[in-house]
Amino acid sequence: xxxxxxxxxxxxxxxxxAFSAVELVEDRLAALEAAGALNAVVTPMPDRALxxxxxxxxxxxxxxPALPLDGAPVAVKDLFCTEGVRTTxxxxxxxxxxxxxxxxVTANLAAAGAALAAKxxxxxxxxxxxxxxxxxxxxxxxxxxxxxxxPRAPGGSSGGSAALVAASVVPxxxxxxxxxxxxxxxxFCGVVGLKPTYGRCSRWGIVAFASSLDQAGPLTRSVRDAAxxxxxxxxxxxxxxxxAREPVPDFEAALGGGVRGLRIGVPREYRVDGMPDELDALxxxxxxxLEAAGAxxxxxxxxxxxxxxxxYYIVAPxxxxxxxxxxxxxxxxxxxxxxxxxxxxxxxxxxxxxAEVRRRVLxxxxxxxxxxxxxxxxxxxxxxxxxxxxxxxxxxxxxxVLTPTAPTAAFPLGEKMDDPIAMYLxxxxxxxxxxxxxxxxxxxxxxxxxxxxxxxxxxxxxxDEETVLxxxxxxxxxxxxxxxxxxxx
Amino acid sequence: xxxxxxxxxxxxxxxxxxxxxxxxDALAAELGAILGWVETLxxxxxxxxxxxxxxxxxxxxxxGDEVDDGGxxxxxxxxxxxxxxxxxxxPKVVE
Numbered sequence: 001x002x003x004x005x006x007x008x009x010x011x012x013x014x015x016x017x018a019f020s021a022v023e024l025v026e027d028r029l030a031a032l033e034a035a036g037a038l039n040a041v042v043t044p045m046p047d048r049a050l051x052x053x054x055x056x057x058x059x060x061x062x063x064x065p066a067l068p069l070d071g072a073p074v075a076v077k078d079l080f081c082t083e084g085v086r087t088t089x090x091x092x093x094x095x096x097x098x099x100x101x102x103x104x105v106t107a108n109l110a111a112a113g114a115a116l117a118a119k120x121x122x123x124x125x126x127x128x129x130x131x132x133x134x135x136x137x138x139x140x141x142x143x144x145x146x147x148x149x150x151p152r153a154p155g156g157s158s159g160g161s162a163a164l165v166a167a168s169v170v171p172x173x174x175x176x177x178x179x180x181x182x183x184x185x186x187x188f189c190g191v192v193g194l195k196p197t198y199g200r201c202s203r204w205g206i207v208a209f210a211s212s213l214d215q216a217g218p219l220t221r222s223v224r225d226a227a228x229x230x231x232x233x234x235x236x237x238x239x240x241x242x243x244a245r246e247p248v249p250d251f252e253a254a255l256g257g258g259v260r261g262l263r264i265g266v267p268r269e270y271r272v273d274g275m276p277d278e279l280d281a282l283x284x285x286x287x288x289x290l291e292a293a294g295a296x297x298x299x300x301x302x303x304x305x306x307x308x309x310x311x312y313y314i315v316a317p318x319x320x321x322x323x324x325x326x327x328x329x330x331x332x333x334x335x336x337x338x339x340x341x342x343x344x345x346x347x348x349x350x351x352x353x354x355a356e357v358r359r360r361v362l363x364x365x366x367x368x369x370x371x372x373x374x375x376x377x378x379x380x381x382x383x384x385x386x387x388x389x390x391x392x393x394x395x396x397x398x399x400x401v402l403t404p405t406a407p408t409a410a411f412p413l414g415e416k417m418d419d420p421i422a423m424y425l426x427x428x429x430x431x432x433x434x435x436x437x438x439x440x441x442x443x444x445x446x447x448x449x450x451x452x453x454x455x456x457x458x459x460x461x462x463x464d465e466e467t468v469l470x471x472x473x474x475x476x477x478x479x480x481x482x483x484x485x486x487x488x489x
Numbered sequence: 490x491x492x493x494x495x496x497x498x499x500x501x502x503x504x505x506x507x508x509x510x511x512x513x514d515a516l517a518a519e520l521g522a523i524l525g526w527v528e529t530l531x532x533x534x535x536x537x538x539x540x541x542x543x544x545x546x547x548x549x550x551x552x553g554d555e556v557d558d559g560g561x562x563x564x565x566x567x568x569x570x571x572x573x574x575x576x577x578x579x580p581k582v583v584e
Binding site for chain 1: 496497499500501503504505506507508516519520522523524526527528529530531532533535538539540541542543544545547549550552561564565567568569570571577579580582
């Protein structure tokens, strides 16, 4: 009925009286219920969504100005704390946890009129690239390969959010990105995923994974809708000391500016061994699209790219081991009973954390431990600076960088589960921008021979989401990606 | 690089995660493989490179040392596995 509506369509539809916010939200809540096969929803929030829709309709009836996201059904990764609604991080550890507070980003969206409609499935504590580590089982990609019935991974960790947007259940969803957790699922599901600059959106009320990397961002079906969402999410928050005081520009106004005269870098180090030919061809095609629109394409070098992934797999687990120390069975969530408090800690954490989370906490504890701290953690921080410096030097001559988003299309669920490092390699193209704290967007640019979506990534200067979005819109127009997945509501 | 059982036990104790005896060998191999892989960083010359401890040179802001929230123990304790009065309850710690 109201499928494939974007945020801009919803705004126009409400303004023109084509439908009410309540009609729209009821329609999409029904779609959420019908989307059970995707296992993308951890907790539906129908009451909350309908209340927001009624408020939007009341504003319109009274002739008050519409809010930017009035009546827009938005799904929320279950990593954002929602007051009075259980928040699980897809972990057994947080079962039963009902936050007494609201995350700043979800509060901002609600204040902009959005109807927050469901909490979505993710890899446990956002650690993974397929949602397969979720305590609730994996979410399912709405896309299937031609002649291959196997269910595919939606990517991760924001896989539930990406799947719902791809299946057109909701026009937009919230994700978080630590090493690629918005962009890689966006690429796997054929949607737009934007990781803003570190500090652009408040991290307050987001279950912490790696605090120097975590950043909230939107998943949408168009670049314009990503700009609309980011405008509502972003801004300084005194409750997050790393939240930036930079002014928030009108991201939507920056769209349509084109790329004439922009210099776009193509980093040679991203052309890795074993990259599928189709992906390489699409990347070259993307460069030609930008060139045809008036951009100058420049071969660049980001020499330390190869070391980003190993540096990330020291820094992120180190921060995770510290952040996840709070799950001790004392203040919230799971408690395993034991005679002493030391046993209680160890048993609770054994029972509450899944295998991948335990693995990362253990790695983190090791690289931070006495005698190993300098050899691993400090070394990784030094390499991280070199990676950030590579980008700084590149941005002296280019305005944005064009790369593939993920090294492959969506793989069948269950693959790569017995080899952690093979799973980690999913993030090879997304992790460098994460370490440098840069804004980056993934957008669907085409299908591979099996009919699965492939994504291209644009990386920008700190706090220059505007250029990233402008260039992404040019690619979006050139790609004309309008394919639909097998499962769509 | 291979980890021995004693090291796995030590890390598990540091991380406060119970590890079953029969898990130790598999975990030693898994963690060892990951650590061996991240050691490729040793190929990078980082002499004279300062560790990156914040993103974009961000400096932590100052604020007044003032209480601006709180005073609702009931709401906080609503999530506690065990509570006594206005406190979290845990197994006896001091003999």
